Amino acid sequence: MSALQKLRDRIQKKGPSAVLKQLFRRYVFFHTRLVWLEHDVRTPLPPHNLKPYPPMRLEFITVANADAFARHFGDRVETMRELAAEGYTGLMYLDDQGDTVGFAWASTRDYFDRHFYRCNFPIKPGEYFQFGGEAIRKYWGSSISADMQLEVWKVMAEQGCDTMVDVCDLQNVQAIKMHIRMGFQERGKITHVYRLFGHWRFFRDTLYRGSALSAFQKPDQPVASTAAAV
Numbered sequence: 001m002s003a004l005q006k007l008r009d010r011i012q013k014k015g016p017s018a019v020l021k022q023l024f025r026r027y028v029f030f031h032t033r034l035v036w037l038e039h040d041v042r043t044p045l046p047p048h049n050l051k052p053y054p055p056m057r058l059e060f061i062t063v064a065n066a067d068a069f070a071r072h073f074g075d076r077v078e079t080m081r082e083l084a085a086e087g088y089t090g091l092m093y094l095d096d097q098g099d100t101v102g103f104a105w106a107s108t109r110d111y112f113d114r115h116f117y118r119c120n121f122p123i124k125p126g127e128y129f130q131f132g133g134e135a136i137r138k139y140w141g142s143s144i145s146a147d148m149q150l151e152v153w154k155v156m157a158e159q160g161c162d163t164m165v166d167v168c169d170l171q172n173v174q175a176i177k178m179h180i181r182m183g184f185q186e187r188g189k190i191t192h193v194y195r196l197f198g199h200w201r202f203f204r205d206t207l208y209r210g211s212a213l214s215a216f217q218k219p220d221q222p223v224a225s226t227a228a229a230v
Contacts, residue, residue: 039163039184048182060090079115102145119193126160179213190212191203
């Protein structure tokens, strides 16, 4: 299929304004805001009503078993192998066919993300930075995300970490809501990532007070009055 035909199909599917916005972000100017979040790994997750999922096998990601990503994450097999070779801690869930359906990575040292944002995320002693967590669409809304979180916490607590830190794109509504549901706390810091003409990148950090996630939180339910009517 020609590039022109692909563009026509995309316009028919998403509409001209959405396609133009996507092209502008990709080739002219892109700005994303990464809000910093944290969670004490010794604090249990709050109760949830996420869907169950079939039994899975949990394994550390290694150079030798990274091929398990081929079916659902085929474009990232080599990236997973590189991260394992560099000594980062990775966990993955495997289904009954031996294919990876969910995973997460952790770093106890400053993490430079050369695969996506291409910026550095500094980490303090006693913390670890979690990155790359994902599950296939089939398990969105299931408890696999919560269970994976707990498994990584246990592993990293054994390495002397008491705080998990990560960043979340403010445009990723699903991920933001997951962090809120799991009781993450805001650090009052946002890393801004800019890309100009698809090539040059710029970064800056800003600090804030209050909450950057209030718009994503469910409003408190009104409490019925018990006062007698006059």
